[in-house]
Amino acid sequence: MLSRGTLTFTRGDKPLLAKQFTYESDRMTGRGIVVVEGLSSYLAAASALKPASREAAVNAFLRSFKLEPRNKAELASVRRRTAQIFLVYC
Numbered sequence: 001m002l003s004r005g006t007l008t009f010t011r012g013d014k015p016l017l018a019k020q021f022t023y024e025s026d027r028m029t030g031r032g033i034v035v036v037e038g039l040s041s042y043l044a045a046a047s048a049l050k051p052a053s054r055e056a057a058v059n060a061f062l063r064s065f066k067l068e069p070r071n072k073a074e075l076a077s078v079r080r081r082t083a084q085i086f087l088v089y090c
Helices: 055-064 072-089
Strands: 003-006 009-011 014-024 028-037 040-049
Touching: 009 028, 028 055, 040 055
Parallel strands: none
Antiparallel strands: 003 014, 009 014, 014 028, 028 040
16 A cells, blocks of 8 residues: 545535545556445445556546435435344344
8 A cells, every 4th residue: 555545525415434545566556445434335446557557547437436315215224224233233
């Protein structure tokens, strides 16, 4: 891992915890983001084989990553699953 840092990321108007990172090996280089929301985490990463420089494509892919606001049915489902997980671990 070459670097890592915090990232401003939202789902609708809700701010979420997020990190961005870059990585490199002898044969490839890449960049990614990790977003955490409650018990869920989302990872998006893109790589390019060296010596090709695909920085513009990698950046475009990561900029396109969005989390759409959840509708009421999805929120109810998440709450039920969270309650079930809580009961299992208690």
